[in-house]
Amino acid sequence: MLDEQAILDLVKSTDFESLPEAVELADFIKDSRVNGDHVTLQIMLPFPCDGVKLALADEIEAVIRKDWPQTNKIAVEIKSHVAAYETKAGVPPLAKIKNVIAVASGKGGVGKSTTSVNLALALAAEGAKVGILDADIYGPSVPIMLGIPDARPVSEDKKTILPLEAHNIQAMSIGFLVDEKQAMVWRGPMASSALQQIVRDTRWGELDYLIVDLPPGTGDIQLTLSQKIPVTAAVIVTTPQDLALADAKKAVTMFEKVKIPVMGVVENMSTHICSNCGHQEAIFGEGGGNILSEDYDMPLLGQLPLAMSIRQQLDEGKPAVADDPNSKISLTYREIARNLTANLSQLGKDYSKGADSIAIKTWSPSE
Numbered sequence: 585m586l587d588e589q590a591i592l593d594l595v596k597s598t599d600f601e602s603l604p605e606a607v608e609l610a611d612f613i614k615d616s617r618v619n620g621d622h623v624t625l626q627i628m629l630p631f632p633c634d635g636v637k638l639a640l641a642d643e644i645e646a647v648i649r650k651d652w653p654q655t656n657k658i659a660v661e662i663k664s665h666v667a668a669y670e671t672k673a674g675v676p677p678l679a680k681i682k683n684v685i686a687v688a689s690g691k692g693g694v695g696k697s698t699t700s701v702n703l704a705l706a707l708a709a710e711g712a713k714v715g716i717l718d719a720d721i722y723g724p725s726v727p728i729m730l731g732i733p734d735a736r737p738v739s740e741d742k743k744t745i746l747p748l749e750a751h752n753i754q755a756m757s758i759g760f761l762v763d764e765k766q767a768m769v770w771r772g773p774m775a776s777s778a779l780q781q782i783v784r785d786t787r788w789g790e791l792d793y794l795i796v797d798l799p800p801g802t803g804d805i806q807l808t809l810s811q812k813i814p815v816t817a818a819v820i821v822t823t824p825q826d827l828a829l830a831d832a833k834k835a836v837t838m839f840e841k842v843k844i845p846v847m848g849v850v851e852n853m854s855t856h857i858c859s860n861c862g863h864q865e866a867i868f869g870e871g872g873g874n875i876l877s878e879d880y881d882m883p884l885l886g887q888l889p890l891a892m893s894i895r896q897q898l899d900e901g902k903p904a905v906a907d908d909p910n911s912k913i914s915l916t917y918r919e920i921a922r923n924l925t926a927n928l929s930q931l932g933k934d935y936s937k938g939a940d941s942i943a944i945k946t947w948s949p950s951e
């Protein structure tokens with residue numbers, strides 16, 4: 585005889601490998617049924633999870649079957665629903681965008697744009713609706729990385745602009761609008777207001793996540809942006825080098841100051857993988873991301889190697905995750921994406937942006 589409560593208790597008390605550490609399955613079981621020798625479970629995870637749905641269902645099935653071998657059919661249905669999480673009071677939310685995630689680094693060249701673009705694509709590969717905003721006004725690189733360097737946004741009403749689409753995500757960049765030399769001479773306040781305008785006047789579609797590739801550093805622009813854009817949470821990109829780490833710490837402190845929760849650290853170029861022999865070497869030292877995450881008590885979301893393919897694919901406008909969403913590197917980005925959004929799902933929900941009301945709200949341009 586199958587005991588529904590005992591089965592539920594077992595599933596609820598098991599740690600599943602394919603689930604990010606931040607979430608407990610017990611919180612997301614929507615329905616359970618036992619009918620004769622059939623077991624049905626319905627699960628609704630709070631983060632996009634297409635990459636682990638099958639593996640998780642298999643894990644759950646195996647756990648049940650081990651204790652109740654007489655079970656005939658076990659049906660585990662896993663879906664995901666992304667909620668809108670609270671942002672700091674005072675910054676008006678973007679009606680169609682549930683969550684804005686800022687990607688920051690203490691200094692340039694650590695792979696912030698590389699991470700932003702692949703993370704955006706990874707979230708889309710996991711099933712989310714995603715946009716990317718290239719806020720690096722002095723060095724926009726998203727247009728090239730997405731393979732649309734010459735694209736120009738269309739304005740249907742002369743007041744708002746439509747985002748571009750590439751590899752299944754929406755994108756907007758200062759690089760689509762002005763040439764680099766023009767942006768280079770803008771001073772901080774001009775750059776920040778140009779960006780705020782782009783954020784507000786872009787007619788984004790309905791998005792679960794908008795990834796914002798912030799300018800490198802922790803100066804005025806970064807601070808203003810994080811205060812003027814309704815940022816839900818931030819991610820810090822660092823390399824294992826000491827210097828980059830010291831800079832990354834400044835980025836952590838900056839977000840603390842503006843009360844934006846940091847969801848974790850991505851360690852980029854953590855080891856070098858030789859394109860010829862596949863040998864891995866920690867040329868910048870080991871464990872930088874770990875040190876940062878321990879010092880500041882924040883999760884290490886994942887580590888990316890320094891790999892020729894990552895750069896080559898970006899230069900060709902087909903980032904790793906767009907090129908092959910199931911390559912080893914892409915799977916790492918997708919795991920980072922799940923860890924990040926699972927952490928995000930632990931924040932307080934913003935009920936004013938409830939999923940249902942979002943669909944019927946009409947977008948209005950900023951004054």
Ligand SMILES: Nc1ncnc2c1ncn2[C@@H]1O[C@H](COP(=O)(O)OP(=O)(O)O)[C@@H](O)[C@H]1O
Nearest residue numbers: 692693694695696697698853889890891894895
């Ligand atoms: N993990 C990686 N492996 C190989 N090359 C990388 C990696 N991450 C970034 N790069 C390359 O390093 C350079 C700097 O990366 P980028 O993302 O533009 O840095 P940032 O935005 O922090 O200035 C780019 O040429 C990019 O292709």
Ligand SMILES: [Mg+2]
Nearest residue numbers: 696697720725
């Ligand atoms: Mg960049």
